[in-house]
Amino acid sequence: MKIEQIREIADAILYEGYLLYPYRHSSIKNRQRWMFGIVSPQAATGMARDAWRMQTQCLLVGDADTRLDVRVRFLHILERAPRTPQPVYQSASYATEAIEARRPTSFEVWEEGIPREVSALAVALDDLLSAEQCIEINIPGAELEDTDDPLAVRHQQAIMGTVTLGAEPVGERVYRLTVRIENTARGDTQQNAILQALVSTHTLLQVRQGSFVSQLEPPNELSTLVQKCQNLSTWPVLIGDEGETDAMLSSPIILYDYPRIAPESVGTLFDGTEIDEILTLRILTLTDEEKREMREADARTRDLLERTEALSAEQLLKLHGVIRSLKPIDEAQKSVEFAEPAAPTEVAVTNGTVRARDHVRLHPNARADAFDILLNGKTARVEEIKQDFEERCYLVVTLDDDPGREQEDERVLPGHRFFFYPQEIERLEEVR
Numbered sequence: 001m002k003i004e005q006i007r008e009i010a011d012a013i014l015y016e017g018y019l020l021y022p023y024r025h026s027s028i029k030n031r032q033r034w035m036f037g038i039v040s041p042q043a044a045t046g047m048a049r050d051a052w053r054m055q056t057q058c059l060l061v062g063d064a065d066t067r068l069d070v071r072v073r074f075l076h077i078l079e080r081a082p083r084t085p086q087p088v089y090q091s092a093s094y095a096t097e098a099i100e101a102r103r104p105t106s107f108e109v110w111e112e113g114i115p116r117e118v119s120a121l122a123v124a125l126d127d128l129l130s131a132e133q134c135i136e137i138n139i140p141g142a143e144l145e146d147t148d149d150p151l152a153v154r155h156q157q158a159i160m161g162t163v164t165l166g167a168e169p170v171g172e173r174v175y176r177l178t179v180r181i182e183n184t185a186r187g188d189t190q191q192n193a194i195l196q197a198l199v200s201t202h203t204l205l206q207v208r209q210g211s212f213v214s215q216l217e218p219p220n221e222l223s224t225l226v227q228k229c230q231n232l233s234t235w236p237v238l239i240g241d242e243g244e245t246d247a248m249l250s251s252p253i254i255l256y257d258y259p260r261i262a263p264e265s266v267g268t269l270f271d272g273t274e275i276d277e278i279l280t281l282r283i284l285t286l287t288d289e290e291k292r293e294m295r296e297a298d299a300r301t302r303d304l305l306e307r308t309e310a311l312s313a314e315q316l317l318k319l320h321g322v323i324r325s326l327k328p329i330d331e332a333q334k335s336v337e338f339a340e341p342a343a344p345t346e347v348a349v350t351n352g353t354v355r356a357r358d359h360v361r362l363h364p365n366a367r368a369d370a371f372d373i374l375l376n377g378k379t380a381r382v383e384e385i386k387q388d389f390e391e392r393c394y395l396v397v398t399l400d401d402d403p404g405r406e407q408e409d410e411r412v413l414p415g416h417r418f419f420f421y422p423q424e425i426e427r428l429e430e431v432r
Helices: 003-012 092-102 127-132 190-195 221-229 276-284 288-295 298-310 314-316 331-338 371-375 405-408
Strands: 053-061 069-082 112-124 133-139 140-145 152-155 160-169 174-183 199-208 235-238 247-251 345-351 352-355 359-362 379-386 393-399 418-420 425-426
Touching: 003 069, 003 199, 003 247, 053 199, 053 221, 053 235, 053 247, 069 127, 069 160, 069 174, 069 190, 112 127, 112 133, 112 160, 112 405, 127 174, 127 359, 160 221, 174 199, 174 221, 276 298, 288 298, 345 393, 345 425, 352 425, 359 393
Parallel strands: none
Antiparallel strands: 053 174, 069 112, 069 152, 069 199, 133 160, 140 152, 160 174, 199 247, 235 247, 345 352, 359 379, 359 425, 379 393, 393 418
16 A cells, blocks of 8 residues: 555544534633644643653564564644734834734634655665664744744744664564654643644554564464554554555554444534534534634634534535445344244243233332333233343333223323332233
8 A cells, every 4th residue: 555545544533633523612622622643742641641652563474584664653733822922123112912912812823734754665674673773853943934924923842762673583484573762841830831842643554574463463473473462542553555564654543443434424524423414413503602712813723613514415424324234144143043932931030930921010220310210010912922132021011001002902102111120010910
């Protein structure tokens, strides 16, 4: 699978959690936006909840010709804040008042995520077996002009860390590959910690002249070795076309092998565990003021809003659900897999045994339902005895004083049938 195709899926993971519905800074939910794959500065782990290290371990089948491409991708937080007034020709008080008068009262500090990538390409497996390789992460801080607001400034703090690659033999032509990411920045405060953190961190692995082993469905002979792999704050899965084993995505979100982007989705919604239809409909119900605030946040929120408002009726309908594939089930298979368990013809209750057509008194006690108060003490007739797949028995009853019974119709409507455990039933003395 080409790296461009892999990146399409990896980018969906990269920006997962970048924005959370309702996509506005004034919302309490968005005061803590960054949720997944945070690798915090080591010095700040006492203040921040996230660890300063992330580690991927997986099995690799290879030989002397095996080459690896390793890419670590993450977001670098950029903070937009009000510009400190800098008077030139007027007094400080006059300049401050002039700038504050022009500054929108709704101005809020806002954070954006800038994608970064650190890579090591064409790394020989033999070299990793001889010694670990270390890649430095050294991204300088910066201060940028805000082209949308001359009264604001955007700045980034420096990020420092390392990516360490290693491999060790664990079987014949089988190796354990390790990619360890560490944040070595100072991060002396909570705010500095997130500005110096690697956010939404994930690792892309590609191999030539070799293959990766699925962590979810490994061959039986390798399952024990897979269980010994130690993955910290991340989980590797195979990526590419079904059956391919030359690429792996290690992400902070647990995925299945060969993840896909739904073709019905018209674009990422950024929200963790997103459900496209629900979030789309919620965006459309935002007030004009809420949409204004969303539009002014940053380019991604603005694009999300404009894309959502431009959806056609056909595109909205596609979000409602889809059947990917259907396959026939032969009658023999159906009878085995879906056969209802055979229920007994007689079941023990509180004072004896009952069977279909017997009269009973109801004493609901196994549930916390206000409707039980109305049924307590009612007399009823047992229509059926049912048994579920866990071999628990239920009695299906109809009430004696149900007005529908006056029709003398043996076909009792579903709404007139009630289900009770045997311990909630008292058998009435009568001749069977």
